[in-house]
Amino acid sequence: MKEWIIIGGGIQGCTLATYLLEHGCTKVEDMQIIDPYREPLAQWKTYTKRIAMSNLRSPAVHHLAPNPYHITQFAKKNQWNNAFYGYYKKPNLEFFNHHSEDIIEQLQLHLAWKQGRVEDIERHNDQWIVSLESGDKIKAKNVAITAGFTEQLLVPEWAGELKQNYPHLVWHIFEKEEWDHAEIGGNVAVIGGGITGAHAAIKWSNLGKQVTLLIKNPLKIHEFDSDPGWLGPKNMTKYRKIDDYKQRRTLIKQARHKGSLPPNIYQKLMKYVQQGKVTIVEDTIQSAIIKQQQVQLQSESNSFQFNQVILATGFTSNIQEINWLQRIIKSEQLTCAHCGFPIVTRDLQWTKGLYVTGALAELEIGPTARNISGARTAAERIVKSVST
Numbered sequence: 134m135k136e137w138i139i140i141g142g143g144i145q146g147c148t149l150a151t152y153l154l155e156h157g158c159t160k161v162e163d164m165q166i167i168d169p170y171r172e173p174l175a176q177w178k179t180y181t182k183r184i185a186m187s188n189l190r191s192p193a194v195h196h197l198a199p200n201p202y203h204i205t206q207f208a209k210k211n212q213w214n215n216a217f218y219g220y221y222k223k224p225n226l227e228f229f230n231h232h233s234e235d236i237i238e239q240l241q242l243h244l245a246w247k248q249g250r251v252e253d254i255e256r257h258n259d260q261w262i263v264s265l266e267s268g269d270k271i272k273a274k275n276v277a278i279t280a281g282f283t284e285q286l287l288v289p290e291w292a293g294e295l296k297q298n299y300p301h302l303v304w305h306i307f308e309k310e311e312w313d314h315a316e317i318g319g320n321v322a323v324i325g326g327g328i329t330g331a332h333a334a335i336k337w338s339n340l341g342k343q344v345t346l347l348i349k350n351p352l353k354i355h356e357f358d359s360d361p362g363w364l365g366p367k368n369m370t371k372y373r374k375i376d377d378y379k380q381r382r383t384l385i386k387q388a389r390h391k392g393s394l395p396p397n398i399y400q401k402l403m404k405y406v407q408q409g410k411v412t413i414v415e416d417t418i419q420s421a422i423i424k425q426q427q428v429q430l431q432s433e434s435n436s437f438q439f440n441q442v443i444l445a446t447g448f449t450s451n452i453q454e455i456n457w458l459q460r461i462i463k464s465e466q467l468t469c470a471h472c473g474f475p476i477v478t479r480d481l482q483w484t485k486g487l488y489v490t491g492a493l494a495e496l497e498i499g500p501t502a503r504n505i506s507g508a509r510t511a512a513e514r515i516v517k518s519v520s521t
């Protein structure tokens with residue numbers, strides 16, 4: 134039997150594994166990280182590469198290691214040039230990944246790695262039995278569910294059927310499959326005005342396409358996903374005093390600058406607009422059809438025609454769609470708020486030995502839960518509770 138099973142080997146799962154090992158809470162042989170990919174952080178790397186992100190949005194102190202200055206020390210030691218960007222020292226993506234890989238290697242996380250997809254969790258007395266799609270079953274004293282909603286793509290209603298029938302013409306940027314974009318015509322629409330949409334518009338323009346960035350609302354500019362006050366007592370003291378989870382959910386929605394982009398990406402995008410490489414159109418698409426291998430988009434008063442439509446519309450967070458979670462909620466009678474999300478203790482236990490981090494811990498951690506900073510806060514709390 135393992136001491137810990139961590140479900141999901143992305144940013145959240147690897148941060149928790151790092152904290153547990155570095156604080157001596159467990160040994161790598163007593164841990165199992167279950168994730169569908171062959172290697173840690175695979176999904177993070179795919180998504181960030183897809184949009185050709187050069188720097189993280191978050192500052193240098195947000196990374197996998199418990200010591201916040203570990204990454205700056207690592208940069209110095211390895212004499213990395215251009216490891217950080219700007220006033221907030223946002224890590225260069227390649228450097229951030231290199232730093233993460235170094236930690237993963239030092240801690241020998243490959244010894245804990247199990248490629249697979251979890252499809253059930255059951256409790257038998259004091260142990261948890263985690264079942265994988267492959268039929269394998271793994272037992273552990275503690276389970277941490279760190280996999281959130283980063284596989285649930287948000288697809289506008291008008292695009293759903295076309296995406297299924299013409300996947301190369303209407304494509305979500307975080308789709309598992311990628312197309313040879315060189316073979317697709319030069320007139321491309323990117324849907325969505327957040328950081329992903331802006332990055333995608335720049336990337337596809339660099340690929341030689343004429344890009345139209347279709348946005349529903351004016352571009353929103355914010356340095357971070359949520360204001361730094363949410364990282365500490367400034368906003369969190371008040372937040373923690375709220376017992377009403379509906380109110381917490383409302384605050385989270387207000388605090389997260391969903392669909393926003395940081396000033397440097399905005400400035401870069403505007404250069405492309407001035408050079409005539411990207412056109413920004415504010416309109417709401419209502420329907421779409423395929424006509425002669427072209428995608429025809431229709432809004433209330435305009436119609437547009439493109440060779441390809443790229444959806445940069447992010448993720449949805451439908452907890453009801455995660456069947457194995459719904460089963461454990463029912464069988465263990467786990468408490469959930471009106472939004473279906475877990476109500477957990479301060480140390481992020483849903484019930485004895487079952488922990489959550491990331492999006493699933495949002496009602497406890499607050500608006501930063503899904504980010505790297507939230508992964509650190511969650512890992513700190515879990516480590517603190519198991520060390521005492």
Ligand SMILES: Cc1cc2nc3c(=O)[nH]c(=O)nc-3n(C[C@H](O)[C@H](O)[C@H](O)COP(=O)(O)OP(=O)(O)OC[C@H]3O[C@@H](n4cnc5c(N)ncnc54)[C@H](O)[C@@H]3O)c2cc1C
Binds near residue numbers: 142144175186191284
């Ligand atoms: C393009 C992009 C850029 C971002 N940039 C930043 C940034 O600069 N700073 C920041 O703080 N945040 C950033 N974020 C937000 C957030 O930090 C990332 O989305 C991060 O990857 C979230 O970590 P995660 O572990 O929840 O998800 P992931 O890293 O996607 O990992 C989740 C893993 O769980 C696996 N999984 C899912 N279901 C199961 C299952 N049933 N069984 C086993 N495994 C499962 C998935 O396959 C995946 O491998 C960014 C997000 C995106 C999309």
